[in-house]
Amino acid sequence: MTTQQMLDERYGRTRTRGRRWGLWIGIALGIVAAVVVAWMTVASSASAVDADTTGFRLVDDRTVEVTFQFTSPPGRGVACAVEAQDAEHGTVGWKVVEFEASEAHGRAYRATLPVTAVAVTGFVNNCWVT
Structure with missing residues (x-):
């Protein structure tokens, strides 16, 4: 292992596979939440009096x-x-x-x-x- 690789690992500069999956799952959950909020807003205003x-x-x-x-x-x-x-x-x-x-x-x-x-x-x- 090179000195640069040791420093990257020591200070958390490496990308692990689990970390990338967590990022994509977070993005997907954010998109789903935004769609649900948008749908609820449109549905409630469509039947408003x-x-x-x-x-x-x-x-x-x-x-x-x-x-x-x-x-x-x-x-x-x-x-x-x-x-x-x-x-x-x-x-x-x-x-x-x-x-x-x-x-x-x-x-x-x-x-x-x-x-x-x-x-x-x-x-x-x-x-x-x-």
Whole structure:
């Protein structure tokens, strides 16, 4: 063994077969993890629903009308939870409204919900694909 070979081995400058395999396995696992994260991101955004409250109207002491719009994947049904609250932010009305599948990407609706006390606001709490 030459002096250079002894120094290389002593200070870890040699490439062993196991070390190369470990490097390739690490690279492969990194690629697989990146593909899984990318797939999960695309899959979750493909079925996402974005809802915005555009207004509310107090019809009387027992009824609130909420207008809202949402965007959803075409061809999928959507359900939205509409909520009314009193002055102390307590929930006084709650209703789940379901919408049939449509090819339209964005839709606007008006929901009327009964309340148990005087409400001061109404809004869309959440929407999801059914």
